[in-house]
Amino acid sequence: KAGVTQTPRYLIKTRGQQVTLSCSPISGHRSVSWYQQTPGQGLQFLFEYFSETQRNKGNFPGRFSGRQFSNSRSEMNVSTLELGDSALYLCASSPTSGGATYTGELFFGEGSRLTVL
Amino acid sequence: TQLLEQSPQFLSIQEGENLTVYCNSSSVFSSLQWYRQEPGEGPVLLVTVVTGGEVKKLKRLTFQFGDARKDSSLHITAAQPGDTGLYLCAGRPMNSGYSTLTFGKGTMLLVSP
Numbered sequence: 740k741a742g743v744t745q746t747p748r749y750l751i752k753t754r755g756q757q758v759t760l761s762c763s764p765i766s767g768h769r770s771v772s773w774y775q776q777t778p779g780q781g782l783q784f785l786f787e788y789f790s791e792t793q794r795n796k797g798n799f800p801g802r803f804s805g806r807q808f809s810n811s812r813s814e815m816n817v818s819t820l821e822l823g824d825s826a827l828y829l830c831a832s833s834p835t836s837g838g839a840t841y842t843g844e845l846f847f848g849e850g851s852r853l854t855v856l
Numbered sequence: 857t858q859l860l861e862q863s864p865q866f867l868s869i870q871e872g873e874n875l876t877v878y879c880n881s882s883s884v885f886s887s888l889q890w891y892r893q894e895p896g897e898g899p900v901l902l903v904t905v906v907t908g909g910e911v912k913k914l915k916r917l918t919f920q921f922g923d924a925r926k927d928s929s930l931h932i933t934a935a936q937p938g939d940t941g942l943y944l945c946a947g948r949p950m951n952s953g954y955s956t957l958t959f960g961k962g963t964m965l966l967v968s969p
Contacts, residue, residue: 743898772956781858781961782899782944795956829898841948842887842906845957847898 741766743848745830751854757818760851764811764832770794771813772845773805776827785828788813789836817853825855859883860945860960868966872934877963879945880927888921888928888947893962899944902930925950935967 744763752758764771773785784797788807805815811832817824831845861880869875879888887906891899903912905921905928912919916939918931928945942962949958 774959782946782959784956784958787956797956831898842889842904844889844901844904845899847900849896849898 743830743832743846745828745848745851747851748849749852749854751856752820753856754820754822756820757816758820758853759814759816760828760830760853762813762815762830762832762848764813764830765846768832768834768846769811770833770836771807771811772831772833773813773815774829774831775799776829776850777825782829785815787836794836820855822855825853827852858961859949859958860947862943862945862960862963864963865961866964866966868968869935871936871967871969873967874931874933875935875965876929876931877943877965878927878929879960881947882926883949884925885947886925886950888925888945889957890919890928890930891944891946891959893942893944894940899942932965935965937967937969940965940967 746761770789772787774782776782786805787795791807802818807813827850829847829850831847863878889904890902893899903919908925909923910921916933920929942964944959944962946957946959
């Protein structure tokens with residue numbers, strides 16, 4: 740079956756602009772998580788959605804937001820872009836919500852690489 | 857403060873050598889996972905260890921979960937260029953409800969022919 744699809748793969752923005760990234764999970768997966776990956780900080784959790792509800796949010800400013808649609812597709816938005824927002828944004832899906840006892844796999848997309856100039 | 861500390865951060869070796877990478881924490885985890893990420897791709901799960909002291913083998917890769925469930929190691933025997941990539945450990949601290957999967961910063965492995 741098709742994997743996690745993220746669009747766009749690459750994008751360049753300037754400071755102050757906003758950006759929307761899209762993620763289509765594996766068919767049947769209802770949980771979508773977003774991570775920011777940078778060389779200095781590694782993968783940092785942004786948020787998790789399950790059945791259109793945000794279940795968890797990481798320690799990021801309010802400029803970072805997301806949502807999930809009824810078909811489990813998810814979008815994240817970053818407003819008022821800063822240079823430090825340049826990163827690879829990874830989306831991951833799983834069949835169930837990632838609770839503390841969940842030991843299943845997260846299936847990652849290839850990411851959206853954002854460059855802020 | 858990083859919940860999961862990985863070492864070394866970078867490792868460059870020759871084909872055929874053995875290596876071990878470590879994942880340490882002061883927190884107890886219900887399980888730990890190891891992922892490998894190749895350039896331009898997302899991380900892919902290699903293994904999940906669940907029981908303290910557990911050892912799992914995947915061909916030339918051996919994974920161990922510490923008895924106290926606070927650390928894990930990945931040992932690669934006779935490394936090959938195809939093993940090149942970023943190795944990430946990840947876990948959820950115990951008793952944290954709907955906690956998120958937390959990642960270490962990773963160990964970048966380069967295996968030269």
